[in-house]
Amino acid sequence: MxxxxxxxxxxxxxxxxxxxxxxxxxxxxxxxxxxxxxxxxxxxxxxxYPHPALQEVVDSQHVLVGCCTNLRHLCGASGIADLIRWYDGYVFLEPGGRRTNLALSGLPAPLHTSPSFAAAPMLSLRDKLAIGTALQSFVRGYPKDDSESVASWLRRKRQPDGAIRHFWRPVVISALNDTLDRCSMRYAGQVFHETFLRSAEGGRLGIPTxxxxxxxxxxxxxxxxxxxxxxxxxxxxxxxxxxxxxxxxxxxxxxxxxxxxxxxxxxxxxxxxxxxxxxxxxxxxxxxGFCHSPITSIHLWYEREFTTLDHAALLDTGIEWMFHKSRIRRSPAGQGSYLELTISASHAQLKESRETLLTRSLRELESFFPEARTTKLLKSGVLKEAKATFSVxxxxxxxxxxxxxxxxxxxxxxxxxxxxxxxxxxxxxxxxxxxxxxxxxxLGSSRSFVQPDLAAAGLMRWLARE
Ligand SMILES: Cc1cc2nc3c(=O)[nH]c(=O)nc-3n(C[C@H](O)[C@H](O)[C@H](O)COP(=O)(O)OP(=O)(O)OC[C@H]3O[C@@H](n4cnc5c(N)ncnc54)[C@H](O)[C@@H]3O)c2cc1C
Missing domain, CATH: 3.50.50.60 (FAD/NAD(P)-binding domain)
Structure with missing residues (x-):
């Protein structure tokens, strides 16, 4: 032009x-x-962007949730709402393959995920009781003041190690992209209120295809x-x-x-x-006063699929999330399997060589999917985004x-x-x-463009502060 x-x-x-x-x-x-x-x-x-060596168009997988009302509005206005694939549940995997599905039930908010939470094998009874009690802090809303860190809040709420490793940490680090001592509880509280409690719609996971x-x-x-x-x-x-x-x-x-x-x-x-x-x-x-927090992603192209999952949170490893991009994008069958592994808040990994990162990530992936060991890896790439997000x-x-x-x-x-x-x-x-x-x-006109937040649903209509 x-x-x-x-x-x-x-x-x-x-x-x-x-x-x-x-x-x-x-x-x-x-x-x-x-x-x-x-x-x-x-x-x-x-x-x-088209990666010259890989000869593939690559990106770092971005996700949204149902309560992203403004982003959804922009997509709707631009005619691309149907290019987002929506999921009603989250899968958490432990090494060895044990699986927890946090899925919607027919119960009204804030109880909509409670049956699957109660049945979650990744948490002990003590963990569940501690999480359930602590989550009550966010039923009415979340703190207005942003001065307390998540780490300090978890200590105050006496959360057991298992609850932190298998619930609080994976959710916070994926949503806020920094460690528990570097994230404000105000923003973590917002995540728990909007995506776990306020409505079932608010917690749905959306992935651009x-x-x-x-x-x-x-x-x-x-x-x-x-x-x-x-x-x-x-x-x-x-x-x-x-x-x-x-x-x-x-x-x-x-x-x-x-x-x-x-x-x-x-x-x-x-x-x-x-x-x-x-x-x-x-x-x-x-x-x-602003600080960046990095995200590193490992891109793997396999000869064939070894999992039918579209995505999963991987617990007890350095990898936060596995996105099965060829499935999410519904790539034609027979074209192999394209996975992306995401490492949030990857401060330490920024200094590691790509070979070290790749070798460790493959070993970790294989601990969740043993079949990966015998599946031919066709090509791989590592993307390091040093300035991915700013830390709250x-x-x-x-x-x-x-x-x-x-x-x-x-x-x-x-x-x-x-x-x-x-x-x-x-x-x-x-x-x-x-x-x-x-x-x-x-310019002399009063227009409003910001979209309202999702309405509280179910019992939250009476419990949540508007
Ligand atoms: C690896 C990674 C994973 C992420 N995952 C997620 C996720 O799952 N979900 C989510 O919601 N968010 C995610 N984010 C964060 C999200 O990408 C950002 O919060 C969001 O894109 C920020 O948008 P922005 O427009 O504010 O800023 P930017 O995206 O930084 O846009 C600023 C633009 O300004 C341009 N620019 C700068 N200087 C000039 C200049 N002098 N002249 C002209 N142009 C200029 C830049 O090139 C850029 O295009 C992720 C980010 C990364 C990097």
Missing amino acids: SLAVDRYDCVVVGAGVAGLAAASALSGAGARVAVVERKPFVGGRAYS LPLSDFYGRVAQHCEAQGGTLYEKQSVERLEQRGEEWAVHLQGGGELIAKTVISAVSFEHVPQVLGTELMTAVMPQGVA LPGMDRLRPAQETAVPGLVLAGDWTQTGWPSTMEGGVRSGYLAAEAVARQ
Whole structure:
């Protein structure tokens, strides 16, 4: 696309989930919107790319849950809701293959998973009683204050080791991508309230069935169909205030003129995009208090299937989750089996060689699926994402800025801004919709884009605080 100087109601910097959500909302409301993305694909951290050595399109599996109302709305509006495969239960495997299915029953929330929980072989009776008692803390809601860590809360609630290893830790590390001492109980409490207690719908697991940049590419196409413009492979170098307008300077010389700008980049890129003066005006606290947490994924292509599971949490190993991508995507039979193993909060693994990681992961996988030993591994790859998410460290909330800033016409978005959510696609979409609302106000119209949370269901209609 040529870069003739053009005028927009809003220029969005970054085509991650947050930027695309803002652009989708604003272009849908009739605003002239341009999105500038430095990479050759959209999706930001939720991306996929053709791996040259593997000759496969790869991504790190992203999942959502039923209570991600804003992400689901964005997918619905973009016509891709049916590209998410939904699951009603979670499978937990122990080495040796013993299996726990946490599945829905016909009982009303918050009791909807209690029959399978009561029968779960992965937990002792003592573990179950301790978890059941502690979970009652989240029936009415979750803490507003984010100062306590999950580790401290578990100590206070006297949770046994088995309950931590087989329940609290796997759920928290998968949802918040950091260790128990580095996650705030406010966000873990939100996960337990929304996905385990408030409604059966809120806890359903959704998995995109397309590689992520194709998935989010459909959202970008929808924005373009609504009149938006996407500039890929264009990096925003700096922003300049010119009277009541903004000049968005692109690397290599071009510029775009806009009434408003949304910076929808990840926190570490904000100082570069804003520059020192705007940064001081918008975020005097800076971004030094934010920390990244890594995710590592191991990609394995086998000659044939050795499990019919689509996904499972793997307990008592270094691997958090197994995604059977060829099944999730319903790849044609006879084309082998494609698995992804995910290691959350992989701080230690960042320093390990790919060979060490692969060898250990294969050994661990074989402890759950002995048949893997005799199945031919055709190819394998390791993806290390050092900056996968930001950590919801205890006390982070005071550092997360609102989308509307003190500078007229300049708005922030990104999963790291004030969304009430941890570092997730849902957090990204919420921030994008909140940013779009702020832009709409500045353009003189009052629009609301943020979607309501799922209603409490069953007994939770009386028990949960709204
Ligand atoms: C391996 C991995 C696994 C994950 N798993 C999950 C999961 O299962 N579920 C879930 O909900 N979330 C998951 N996440 C987190 C999720 O991907 C992020 O929370 C979300 O994508 C953040 O979106 P964003 O738009 O806020 O930021 P980003 O995705 O970081 O988007 C920012 C965009 O801005 C662009 N940009 C930066 N600087 C410039 C510039 N100067 N000019 C132009 N463009 C610029 C970047 O290229 C990028 O495209 C995972 C993340 C990773 C990496």
